[in-house]
Amino acid sequence: MKNERTGPGFTIRAMRPEESDKVAELIYESTNQWYETHGHNRIFQGKWKDCRIFTDVYGDIDPGCCLIAVTGDETILGSCFYHPRKTHVSLGIMNTHPAIGRKGVAKALLIAIMDIAKDQDLPVRLVSSAFNLDSYSLYTRQGMAPFAIYQDVMINVPESGVEVDSIPGISIREARAGDESAIDALEGEIWQTSRQGDWAYFIENKRGIWHSTVAEDESGAVVGALVSVAHPGSNMLGPGLAQSPQIAAALIQTELNNHKGKSPVFLLPANNRELVSAMYALGARNCEMHVGQVLGEAPEINGIVMPTFMPETA
Numbered sequence: 001m002k003n004e005r006t007g008p009g010f011t012i013r014a015m016r017p018e019e020s021d022k023v024a025e026l027i028y029e030s031t032n033q034w035y036e037t038h039g040h041n042r043i044f045q046g047k048w049k050d051c052r053i054f055t056d057v058y059g060d061i062d063p064g065c066c067l068i069a070v071t072g073d074e075t076i077l078g079s080c081f082y083h084p085r086k087t088h089v090s091l092g093i094m095n096t097h098p099a100i101g102r103k104g105v106a107k108a109l110l111i112a113i114m115d116i117a118k119d120q121d122l123p124v125r126l127v128s129s130a131f132n133l134d135s136y137s138l139y140t141r142q143g144m145a146p147f148a149i150y151q152d153v154m155i156n157v158p159e160s161g162v163e164v165d166s167i168p169g170i171s172i173r174e175a176r177a178g179d180e181s182a183i184d185a186l187e188g189e190i191w192q193t194s195r196q197g198d199w200a201y202f203i204e205n206k207r208g209i210w211h212s213t214v215a216e217d218e219s220g221a222v223v224g225a226l227v228s229v230a231h232p233g234s235n236m237l238g239p240g241l242a243q244s245p246q247i248a249a250a251l252i253q254t255e256l257n258n259h260k261g262k263s264p265v266f267l268l269p270a271n272n273r274e275l276v277s278a279m280y281a282l283g284a285r286n287c288e289m290h291v292g293q294v295l296g297e298a299p300e301i302n303g304i305v306m307p308t309f310m311p312e313t314a
């Protein structure tokens with residue numbers, strides 16, 4: 001591997017497919033342990049196998065794009081996913097084994113991914129928890145800077161569902177194959193980002209866990225899109241995009257109706273009072289805060305952007 005590097009007592013290399021279970025177990029143990037020892041609830045409430053969703057989905061979209069830190073006897077000390085796109089490289093979930101914190105494992109993984117982006121002259125983006133100063137600091141120590149603040153909210157969706165706002169001139173429908181190119185064009189307008197392959201992957205839904213909705217104007221132009229995932233390892237709305245907070249609210253309401261009786265989480269741009277207020281009116285409760293960070297040029301956001309964690313869509 002071109003970006004293979006070594007640290008004190010470990011080597012960074014690409015994860016092999018047969019190591020997926022071990023990485024899933026590491027994600028589960030490391031993330032849950034961090035939250036529990038910092039006074040929060042476990043993030044993954046089920047079994048470690050649920051975290052196979054990370055290796056499976058990243059494996060579908062970007063085979064070979066998970067780096068691990070291994071000792072001489074091949075013990076996995078840390079892992080991090082990355083997601084190379086046309087406009088940037090996105091950094092996915094980063095984990096170090098709970099027993100070996102502060103030995104430079106995460107820093108070495110991060111630098112290896114930054115080198116991959118540098119080779120392609122692309123910015124690196126991610127979303128990091130504002131609760132988690134360990135990860136916030138890890139990234140900012142390497143030169144990343146915040147460009148957006150998001151509120152993570154949770155809504156208990158009644159079994160009867162929620163009402164969807166009607167917006168004059170806007171229709172909401174299920175996304176279909178072929179929509180990805182219009183969504184990609186909209187994403188370019190809203191925040192100079194391109195990830196058409198991701199949208200095609202969500203719409204195709206070969207794992208049966210995604211649902212995607214689009215909003216169209218009277219001319220049939222796509223003016224918003226929102227995906228959601230329903231899996232024991234991730235029950236979230238996002239990624240999403242919309243030209244206005246009204247369109248975003250209608251897309252969210254529509255996707256919530258695919259999660260009746262459940263409590264999905266989603267990220268709202270904290271500076272958009274109109275959308276935040278509309279979600280409070282629906283019963284949204286804040287559960288965490290996230291920071292969009294970038295190494296390189298920050299995107300200018302002209303509309304609504306809702307990132308997600310899996311796959312990472314900063």
Ligand SMILES: CC(C)(COP(=O)(O)OP(=O)(O)OC[C@H]1O[C@@H](n2cnc3c(N)ncnc32)[C@H](O)[C@@H]1OP(=O)(O)O)[C@@H](O)C(=O)NCCC(=O)NCCS
Nearest residue numbers: 030034094095096101102103104105106107134135137138
């Ligand atoms: C966050 C996490 C990945 C860090 O892993 P780690 O291997 O212990 O981190 P490293 O030893 O490589 O480096 C951490 C860096 O952050 C710095 N750092 C940590 N806390 C800091 C603080 N409060 N202020 C300034 N710098 C700080 C460290 O000094 C170090 O930088 P340095 O080498 O320049 O000194 C690890 O705690 C973890 O897996 N947590 C659970 C999962 C998680 O939170 N993942 C991130 C979210 S996706």
